[in-house]
Amino acid sequence: xxxxxLVEAVREALAEEMExxxxxxxLGEDIARYGGAFKATDGLLxxxxxxxxxxxxxxxAGIVGAASGMAHYGMRPVVxxxxxxxxxxxxxMLTNYSATARYxxxxxxxxxxxxxxxxxxxxxxxxxxxxxxAFLHTPGIKIAYPATxxxxxxxxxxxxxxxxxVLFFEHKYLYRRIKAPSPPPEHVVPLGKARIARAGRDLxxxxxxxxxxxxxxxxEQLAREDGLxxxxxxxxxxxxxxxxxxxxxxxxxxxVLLVHExxxxxxxxxxxxxxxxxxxxxxxxxxxxxxxxxxxxxxxxPPLEDxxxxxxxxxxxxxxxxxxx
Amino acid sequence: MSxxxxxxxxxxxxxxxxxxxxxxxxALYRQTKVxxxxxxxLGQEACAxxxxxxxxxxxVLSPLIRNLGSMLVKGATPLEVLRQYMAKGDSPTRGRELxxxxxxxxxxxxxGQISHLGDxxxxxxxxxxxxxxxxxxxxxxxxxGDGATSTGAFHEGIxxxxxxxxxxxxxxxxxxxxxxxxxxxxxxAERLADKAAGYGIPGVRADGNDVLEVxxxxxxxxxxxxxxxxxxxxxxxxxxxxxxxxxxxxxYVPEGEIExxxxxxxxxxxxxxxxxxxxxVSAETLAAIDAEVAAQVDAATDEAEASPACxxxxxxxxxxxxxxxxxxxxxxxxxxxxxxxxxxxxSWGTHDG
Numbered sequence: 001x002x003x004x005x006l007v008e009a010v011r012e013a014l015a016e017e018m019e020x021x022x023x024x025x026x027l028g029e030d031i032a033r034y035g036g037a038f039k040a041t042d043g044l045l046x047x048x049x050x051x052x053x054x055x056x057x058x059x060x061a062g063i064v065g066a067a068s069g070m071a072h073y074g075m076r077p078v079v080x081x082x083x084x085x086x087x088x089x090x091x092x093m094l095t096n097y098s099a100t101a102r103y104x105x106x107x108x109x110x111x112x113x114x115x116x117x118x119x120x121x122x123x124x125x126x127x128x129x130x131x132x133x134a135f136l137h138t139p140g141i142k143i144a145y146p147a148t149x150x151x152x153x154x155x156x157x158x159x160x161x162x163x164x165x166v167l168f169f170e171h172k173y174l175y176r177r178i179k180a181p182s183p184p185p186e187h188v189v190p191l192g193k194a195r196i197a198r199a200g201r202d203l204x205x206x207x208x209x210x211x212x213x214x215x216x217x218x219x220e221q222l223a224r225e226d227g228l229x230x231x232x233x234x235x236x237x238x239x240x241x242x243x244x245x246x247x248x249x250x251x252x253x254x255x256v257l258l259v260h261e262x263x264x265x266x267x268x269x270x271x272x273x274x275x276x277x278x279x280x281x282x283x284x285x286x287x288x289x290x291x292x293x294x295x296x297x298x299x300x301x302p303p304l305e306d307x308x309x310x311x312x313x314x315x316x317x318x319x320x321x322x323x324x325x
Numbered sequence: 326m327s328x329x330x331x332x333x334x335x336x337x338x339x340x341x342x343x344x345x346x347x348x349x350x351x352a353l354y355r356q357t358k359v360x361x362x363x364x365x366x367l368g369q370e371a372c373a374x375x376x377x378x379x380x381x382x383x384x385v386l387s388p389l390i391r392n393l394g395s396m397l398v399k400g401a402t403p404l405e406v407l408r409q410y411m412a413k414g415d416s417p418t419r420g421r422e423l424x425x426x427x428x429x430x431x432x433x434x435x436x437g438q439i440s441h442l443g444d445x446x447x448x449x450x451x452x453x454x455x456x457x458x459x460x461x462x463x464x465x466x467x468x469x470g471d472g473a474t475s476t477g478a479f480h481e482g483i484x485x486x487x488x489x490x491x492x493x494x495x496x497x498x499x500x501x502x503x504x505x506x507x508x509x510x511x512x513x514a515e516r517l518a519d520k521a522a523g524y525g526i527p528g529v530r531a532d533g534n535d536v537l538e539v540x541x542x543x544x545x546x547x548x549x550x551x552x553x554x555x556x557x558x559x560x561x562x563x564x565x566x567x568x569x570x571x572x573x574x575x576x577y578v579p580e581g582e583i584e585x586x587x588x589x590x591x592x593x594x595x596x597x598x599x600x601x602x603x604x605x606v607s608a609e610t611l612a613a614i615d616a617e618v619a620a621q622v623d624a625a626t627d628e629a630e631a632s633p634a635c636x637x638x639x640x641x642x643x644x645x646x647x648x649x650x651x652x653x654x655x656x657x658x659x660x661x662x663x664x665x666x667x668x669x670x671x672s673w674g675t676h677d678g
Contacts, residue, residue: 057488062484063481100439
């Protein structure tokens with residue numbers, strides 16, 4: 001069976017959903033004739049025509065607003081942010097307009113806003129961001145952030161079929177570094193369900209996106225060198241958070257390390273810490289600890305970026321601290 | 326050729342209904358029965374009514390806070406407006422939103438606005454792009470004020486609509502003030518209609534207090550849009566005779582300015598005079614309309630006052646299609662059951678719902 005990359009999984013999900021549902025349309029900067037900055041939409045203009053694959057002006061707020069209007073009248077638009085860093089330009093439209101549409105006016109607003117995110121790629125402060133936490137605080141929005149080829153395809157399909165606005169983050173470090181057999185067209189991964197990426201009984205690492213792979217590397221090393229059986233829980237969807245999966249794993253291992261690539265202050269790990277505290281405090285044998293990016297804009301130079309971002313060695317060190325507590 | 330009499334009288338009736346309903350809202354506001362702020366369109370009724378009258382039933386309208394009249398023309402009822410202002414449990418938004426912030430995109434086709442000015446321009450670009458893609462002969466009309474033309478969303482939306490040749494009419498109601506800021510402090514251009522040139526679309530300035538003029542220029546823009554010729558920017562010159570909201574004492578307005586407009590350029594007075602002198606409508610006919618409108622507002626007021634209040638736990642319903650309600654926080658005891666009582670089917674508010 002032919003293997004595909006994560007960016008190809010995105011393209012397959014888009015094409016299959018467009019094939020399945022004529023209301024699915026794509027909007028974005030340079031996505032049609034050029035096929036997108038990362039070629040996620042390459043070839044789709046030729047397949048589906050200019051009414052369904054629409055090149056737009058550089059107007060992130062305008063595109064998200066237009067997509068919302070289209071969604072009110074029966075379309076399911078998928079908007080590409082050329083880099084997810086630019087989603088900040090559409091923050092007002094997403095948080096005030098799109099996210100509130102159902103609640104305040106019973107307007108259906110099934111839009112997906114997707115784009116390449118994340119660091120470890122020497123992209124500098126404006127092409128490396130992980131802005132998911134900025135939207136965690138917005139009732140009405142859902143956020144998916146896949147770590148695998150299978151989830152990229154299955155979660156994007158679920159996002160497109162969802163009846164509410166979904167932000168879909170695609171880690172560009174993973175775009176072409178991981179491969180897997182192409183999942184079949186009926187492969188849909190429900191939003192809000194975490195996945196045990198590796199089972200273990202000594203310690204739980206809760207994470208998502210690119211750091212899932214670093215956590216798995218760390219778990220491998222800890223098994224080899226320390227005899228520790230680490231469980232890695234891949235959230236897959238950061239809003240809603242799968243509380244049940246987190247609580248079940250904490251009740252099994254009694255120690256938990258939260259890992260994300262986003263900066264530590266105000267990051268999703270803080271919210272998960274509060275939930276663990278509220279829901280399974282008495283099951284803990286050690287304090288909940290976090291490994292996340294340092295609180296700085298992400299710098300460009302390799303020694304700086306590597307210092308700021310969480311690395312596999314950081315996860316190993318933190319896990320040993322927790323195991324020994 | 327003069328317009329048909331039923332059209333002439335309908336325009337008068339919608340303007341009178343707008344004013345009478347707002348005057349009733351002022352009375353209710355003073356009785357503290359209006360829960361939040363009250364926003365008037367006194368002196369701007371011709372702009373809202375004349376432009377909305379140019380639309381067909383299936384065309385879509387996106388009103389602004391001073392476009393109550395346009396919503397009435399499009400089928401919103403005084404009862405809905407009264408319940409909305411009075412925060413009733415059976416109001417169009419079930420108490421979730423204030424004033425005329427409500428919509429109906431399944432039958433009467435007006436879109437619930439938000440307070441972030443300009444944001445509805447890209448939304449309406451998207452709605453009308455949908456019509457263009459589906460080859461439906463439908464048109465959209467979006468209102469902004471002079472102030473909203475300074476926002477990024479206005480620019481992004483009108484530019485996108487122009488590039489995509491969306492069947493959209495953009496009306497800038499230039500009423501002289503954005504809250505307390507006069508138009509000359511909002512924009513250095515003499516004419517806001519001139520902004521159209523920057524988007525490669527026609528820009529037209531019209532007398533927004535002449536309802537027949539408003540109807541005429543809007544009809545032309547709607548016809549252009551329906552013919553596939555793209556957006557038009559219309560600047561309607563009018564004047565905001567009340568404050569930003571009812572609390573605002575308008576201390577920033579030069580002395581005599583409001584009185585001058587009220588005395589010489591009230592859109593309803595002007596139109597009533599034209600109807601009687603130019604079109605041969607009797608004063609009795611207009612008085613009968615006034616009485617009929619007043620009775621309608623009286624009846625709607627009685628019904629709205631009898632409407633039930635909102636029920637607290639309903640606040641958690643309908644943020645998402647799925648789950649249908651958000652969880653009650655732990656410190657609220659056994660309120661979860663009350664939320665369940667309010668839940669609607671998951672398809673509610675979706676296309677097949």
